[in-house]
Amino acid sequence: MSLLQIRNLTVEFATSSGSFRAVDGVDLSVDKGELLAIVGESGSGKSVSMLALMGLLPWTATITADEMSFEGRDLSGISARERRKIIGKDMAMIFQEPMSSLNPCFTVGFQIKEALRIHLGLNRKERHERAVELFDQVGIPAPESRLNTFPHQMSGGMNQRVVIAMAIACKPKLLIADEPTTALDVTIQAQILDLLIRLRDEHDMGLVLITHDMGVVAETAERVQVQYAGQKVEEQPVRDLFRTPRHPYTTALLSALPERATSKILPTIPGVVPGQFDRPKGCLFSPRCRFADATCAQTPPTPHAEGFGKARCHHVEKIAAGELV
């Protein structure tokens, strides 16, 4: 049984100019102790799909799914009260904007101790000790005195570490980390990633890591799923994905990395992701795909079977066989 299992998740937003599908039939599963990375173009629904899971989208969002379960428990059927018991304790999230999860009016110490009081029922002294321990774990220097500071008195990197400390405070079984190290220097990024991986190893925690940094993916993840324009277009174990990407978007993405460049001019993906008004009829990547043909433009592809990275593409087999260039 997977720790987290999502099948066919769709999220639509009601906007003044009509309905907009931000997440389109996404499947996702994570096991205990596993690290799944989600990558993809900005706006491809990575954050929205996870916010839907946490029940944190505004009322304008309509969420549908064939299944959304945590430890075998169906999340769609349970009451808001039941859900709150799970969220923040067994299932925690580090948000993309660290400042949005901190309240500017309270010290960071108070905020982390509140979480410990609500979810774990620790007494005053235990809460203090655990808070100091957590700050120390995430690499905040002089943790005792830092507990008394307000968010605006610290740097962005320091606040990000507070947010991470709060997310792991209750030793969650599943942690969703949305771009947890994007604002940080590589030296601190390495410390934070090591910490997340250590927690995963020590507590068998499942970890979903959303990032646009392919270097971070290569160095940490076991499995990777690639999203494009709200859809999952590919999923593979990390080595296979970097060695033999299957979907043309993944292939193009990897070859656009400066690290893989063979000449001063980099290979690019022409154009931009489709928006609300220019969503293609067939394959969503077709306007930018070098293999696109009439079928691609007309018919939406469905995910391919195992072995071809579950690629959502009509022509993966032909591309893999070198029949299309």
Next chain:
Amino acid sequence: MTTPIVQAKDLARFYTVKGGLLSKPATVKALSGVDFDLQPGKTLAIVGESGCGKSTLARLITMIEEPTSGSLTINGVDIIPSQWSKMRETVQIVFQDPYSSLNPRQRIGQILQEPLIINRPQMTAADRETQARKMIEMVGLRPEHYDRYPHMFSGGQRQRIAIARALMLDPKVLVLDEPVSALDVSIQSQILNLLVDLQERLNLAYLFISHDLSVVRHFADDVIVMYLGRAVEKGPKEQLFAAPRHPYSKALLSTTPRADPDARKERIKLEGELPSPMNIPKGCAFAQRCWLVTDQCRQTLPELDDETHQVACLHPLF
């Protein structure tokens, strides 16, 4: 050998900040003793952790701020504040955030003409429009974009607009402060290619600030590694990446994640953080985090040596 378009000698910039109620004002040494030559058509990259003084250097080169000491020569002219207005055309800047750097109420055509209106008042409106339209084509935008507003563009297109605006006065130097950090990989490569193309066509010199070492490795000719306001290593890109001489550079390179699951990983873990620039320790500023530190390092401030690939360290790796 061509003459450098920018020459910086011993540049320093200190800020005075008010202390608390009872404490004295303190001095932030944001930048000290920075020297470099930048040649036309070349890219000099500045790398280092947040707060090491990269943007401060950019503000001195673009004449937004005056150095506390040291000298700066651009295109052979000594840069003192009385020269600023005349010389600013020569050096332009492009920032990281393509969203906040464009006026949302101006159409693209107007945004591009603005520098001409201010700096070339004698130019006719028709000439200005011609120039703006030429520039739109140069940076790979479409003619119909001329009449649109910034919010109608994607992040990558907005960065093209920002680059176009920076080029309107025909500068010789572009300061690029994290120009691709906010962009998707697929868009990042489009913008980097544009910058390569423009550099070749216009013989531009770039001062390229980035925390992404894989981009720097691809893009730069020379690299300066900064630590707490000082250059600790400086040299041609190939040499610096192949064999870093300063322990800090080596650590920085080793911690940069590589997009290759099979790569060997020998990460050097740096404990602790940058010391406060208000309280720079005596001797080598990296001493607290360095695994090669000796007593001497805490006493003597290391200076850059005289090699082509320079290092400021008492016990360099090479």
